[in-house]
Structures are given as structure tokens and as C-alpha cells.
Amino acid sequence: MEKIPIIKVGDTLLVSIQTDLQDQVAMAMQSDLLSKIETTSARGVIIDISVVDIVDSFLGRVLSDTASMARIMNAVVVVVGIQPSVAITLVELGLELKQIPTALNVERGLLLLREKLGGSDGRADAAGSEALGGDEEIARNGHG
Amino acid sequence: MVTVSRSTRLSIANEIDLVRARQEVRVQAQALGFSLVDQTRITTAVSELIRNMMKYAGGGTMDLEAVRNGVRAGLRIICVDKGPGIPDIGLAMKEGYSTSNGLGYGLPGTKRLVDEFDIWSEVGKGTRVTISKWR
Ligand SMILES: Nc1ncnc2c1ncn2[C@@H]1O[C@H](COP(=O)(O)OP(=O)(O)OP(=O)(O)O)[C@@H](O)[C@H]1O
Ligand SMILES: [Mg+2]
16 A cells, blocks of 8 residues: 655654545555654644645545644644635535645645744744635635 | 437446546546536545445446537436435435434535436435536
8 A cells, every 4th residue: 555655844744645545545644644743743744735636525534633633642733735626625515624724835834833833933923824814715716 | 408428337346446436537527628626526526426335335336428418518427326225315415414423514515516416215225316517
């Protein structure tokens, strides 16, 4: 079975999910990530889904479960790179993933993490909330 | 009148079939000139229907049809299984209703993603869901 690499950058873990992911691979990613959070004491996780062209109820659930589990382990997950067409479809499907912080790209995600983890960089604040608002905007305007 | 210009049948038993079915639907939606958002809507709808077939009926078949209604082109997908069937379709179509501890968004969400949605089911016989999306 293929495996999704998890890269450690500073105190952040970076996961890039490929497209056409098999369910087992997604589940393995979830448990690998939780072990990595434990062994590295990472506080922040970025899950990049920019090349994922569909998120159905299964993958949506894996993402939100992963975020909840990480939270229990005192780490924050930010999902980045959701394609506009995926965001629109998720909202129409009824899975808004409201409880998961999102950002437009890895760079914005890192700023959002810094903000959430109590960094001192003032710019992080603006970038984070703007990225969140931006995703919603796309989802609403693109309907139809 | 709706005419079928091309039809492909895939049998669905496992996750690999699911991935293949999604790819096939995406390719055909693309070929018919659907927008990226519509391609994503159709592919996601199919993913939900196939997941239901696998979860509740252990698999089934998917017919993917390129259809035409006058000048309009579209895609029609028919998912058929010989599983246990659905005792109360009204309930199954309700948001949040699930017999498997799921989110219960699969069927009602799928209906929102497509232009036409038809479900037939009989306990002990199986379930058939037909969806269409028009360009
Ligand atoms: N092909 C099928 N055969 C038998 N029962 C089905 C089938 N598809 C759906 N159902 C029934 O309808 C219910 C609702 O289906 P739906 O897809 O909306 O939600 P779910 O599968 O329970 O959860 P989710 O799709 O959100 O993970 C299911 O829980 C199941 O009882
Ligand atoms: Mg379902």
C-alpha cells in the first residue's frame, strides 16, 4: 500500500494528500500523523489538499476526525489549498467542515498556525481570518 | 425524448472500483464539456452512491450514459444493487438520517448536486438510484 509522506518543518508537520486516494491510505495517514504528533511533539499540522479534486463524505470525515484527534493531542490542524470547485461541492453536499480551520495555501496556513498557537507576529492575524473568509466567499458566489 | 449515445457499465465491489468509477465519470464529464464545478458535483455524487452500494449492499453496478435531449447533452448514472433495500425512502432521504452512524448526508446531498434524482428500492430486492446532470 502506498503511503502519504509526513514532513517535519520546524515544529510543524506537513502532509500533502494526493488525488484518487484510497480509503485505507487515508486511514493510514490519520494514524501515522497522530503517532508523528506524539513522537515529535509538533503543535501544528498542515494538511495540503490542493491536488485533491474531490472530497466526499468519507474523506471529509477523515479530515474532520483527524483535526479533532489532533486537538485532543494538543496540536492544531489547518487544511489548506481546497480547490474552489471542491469547496462549492462540499457546501452543497452539506459538509462544510466548519470545525476545521482552513487557509488558501501553505504559506497562509503557517501564518494561521502561528496565530492559533500564540505567535507574536501581528500579520498572522489578518492573513488567517482573511483566508477563512475567502473560502466562504468562493463557495457562495460560485453556486449555480 | 432522451436518447443514449454511449453507455459504459462498471461493476463495483471494492475501493479500487470506486476510484476507477470516479475517474471514468470525471473523464466523460470533461469530454462532454461540463464546467469544473459540475464535473466535481457529478463525481462527488457518484462517489456517495457507490459508497452506499458498497457499505449497505456489498457492491453493485454503475451504468454511465452519455445522453442527449434535443440539443442538450448530459450524463446519466444508474447505480443498481441487489442489497437489502431501503424500508423507508422518505426517511433515508432526510438529512442526518443514517443506519450506520454516518453523517446521513449522502443521499440528500447527492440530490442537491445533480439536476435529476430518482430512487427506487424494495426490501429484499435492492436499490436503484438514477441521477442526471445536463449541460
Ligand atoms: N444502496 C443502499 N442499500 C440499502 N440501504 C441504503 C442504500 N443507500 C442508502 N441506504 C440507507 O439510507 C441511509 C441514508 O443514506 P445516506 O447516504 O444519506 O447516509 P449514510 O450512508 O448513512 O451516511 P453518509 O453517506 O453521510 O456517510 C443509510 O444509512 C442506509 O440505511
Ligand atoms: Mg452514504
